[in-house]
Amino acid sequence: MGVGGSAPSETAPRLLDAEYLVLSSRLIPGLDGGYTIATLARARQLASAGVDGGRGPQLLTFDPATTAAHDEHRRLFAEQGALIEPARLRNLFDEAQAPGGGSATWLRAAADAGAAPDPGVEYRVLEDAEGRPFAALPVIPANPDWHLSTAPVLVYDAVGAVAGAVRGFRGLYRAWLEHVTASLGDRTIVVICESRQLGELVADWSDPRVRIVHTVHTIHLEAPYTVDAPMNALWTRWLALADRFDAVVWPTATQRDDVVARFGSSAAHAVVPNPIAPVEHHDDLRESGLVVVLGRLAPGKRVDQAIRAFLAADVAGSRLEIWGGGPEADRLHALIDELDAGERVVLAGHTDDPGRVLDRASVVVTSTAFEGQPLGVVEALLHGAPVVAYDVRYGIRDVLAGGGGVLVPDGDVDALGAAIGRVLRDHDLRARLSAEAPTVAAAWSPERSLDALTSVLGAVVSHPSRR
Known part of the structure; x- marks a missing residue:
């Protein structure tokens, strides 16, 4: 970490x-x-x-x-x-809390003593450990731009009375x-x-x-x-x-x-x-034919496409473990049942030891629709696990352009499946990608x-x- x-x-x-x-x-x-x-x-x-x-x-x-x-x-x-x-x-x-109650000195000094609550706004009163109010925040429901509100933030004195306000969250x-x-x-x-x-x-x-x-x-x-x-x-x-x-x-x-x-x-x-700090990986834990998806089960991760691609690869003796939790779990359970894939595809749940999961993997698959930073891909490479991924923005291409994995066109489930199959079947390719992986990941070293x-x-x- x-x-x-x-x-x-x-x-x-x-x-x-x-x-x-x-x-x-x-x-x-x-x-x-x-x-x-x-x-x-x-x-x-x-x-x-x-x-x-x-x-x-x-x-x-x-x-x-x-x-x-x-x-x-x-x-x-x-x-x-x-x-x-x-x-x-x-x-x-x-x-923002004064030891004897009310707002801290710096907050009272910043407040306009003549300001009053906005009568059209609901307030969330904040209290210290003794139950004394020290500030009240305007509640801006269902608005992603709440931080831009100019509704007064209320400031309290030591006896629990409103002593003034600052202008919105910016002022606070x-x-x-x-x-x-x-x-x-x-x-x-x-x-x-x-x-x-x-x-x-x-x-x-x-x-x-x-x-x-x-x-x-x-x-x-x-x-x-x-x-x-x-x-x-x-x-x-x-x-x-x-x-x-x-x-x-x-x-x-x-x-x-x-x-x-x-x-x-x-x-x-x-x-x-x-x-991303280097790790000591354990190649002796590598399991032949094990494909891993590791991450949150959210719609943007498109884990359903990873499941379909894995099944399309149809490599004898291979199996898919999906590690993580999230709102897509029930839908993915239903998909596995629908595809009659329960013997080869497992929703493994949360892990407290993701490093061991990556050490066991022969291939790590990511089918996400987007990324912001390629932490998961780099972590897989640090553990010597080749990555098969969609070429999506941002970060995955920055990493795998140097080696250690295979990129396929975004959303092409057939291409994702073909790449999974190729890496699983071709021992020399898999060994080369695994050997490249830690060197490629070093670009993200501390x-x-x-x-x-x-x-x-x-x-x-x-x-x-x-x-």
Whole structure:
């Protein structure tokens, strides 16, 4: 899970002197998949490069759960080795509470004392551990653009009365960020923003100390995921703001290139592959004829196509194990029954040891409609398992172009089945792909990722803010 260590490596690239902050909408164990893994890995990368003496950046989160819940998140991340120093994971709402009740001093200072609740808006009142209100958030139901609401966020005094309000979530978030950065003096502050919603709200942050590096974790396209496919409103607005960030960091070159070709190069685009730590794989566990699908059982993963392709390959003695859970499980059970494939295709459920599953696999198949970052493909290659995949945006082609697997046209179930059959039947081909796999995966190593990241950060620290 990314890079670890609590002290800077003797061989790690050094960063220019600055304060480093990582902004994330939320960081919750077991939630948001690759996003959470990649965000925490980036923080550990910065620690390995010497940020704050190896303690790493401050991680600033914005989800309004309870302090007890956030404490549990810190404990679990530390237990998993994902977080070097739990105190570096901070949360706005933990710090919005005054010890004696009501809102913290910084929040009261930011509030307009004459502001009142919006009578047309429902409010969610937040209370401290003693049941005392300290803030109230406007509830914007069924609206993906809730973060843009200008409805007042209410601020309470020590006796539980409304003492004023700040203007929307932008006002609340910016008040905290200005509080956090107020103690940093004249130092350059590098803000690594991991969330597009947060990015929209800080894109006009004109503090001359601040440099904003915005990372990307997901595909920017909607179905059918072609280079000119439509985008949702959040992506459209965000791309219109991209040139305000001091750097925009993409996980793959193909996505960066597609964006530049479609929208121009006015933003400062860069590519930093997400780090995936090397593993010790066990070829002695490899099982002849075992085909594996590993991941969430969601509609976009198109696991039904992987099942049909596997059956079409029709290789004697082969079997398919599908590992993971999700909303498609019942439909896939029904499909397996319909195809009378229960003896060869198994929905194996969740695994706590995905590495062992990949060590056992002769072939790993991915039939997803899209990707944002190729973590699953790289992990399969690290375990020496050849990958057969649809050629979809983004990331899979970036990886398999170097070897270790077979790409087939998107959505061509017959071609996917033929490729599965070819790799299973051809021992020499399978051995070659398996031997290539770890070398190909090394392009996503922590060392190469850190080299790319420090290059980007060095450039932004060395230049004035773009805002």
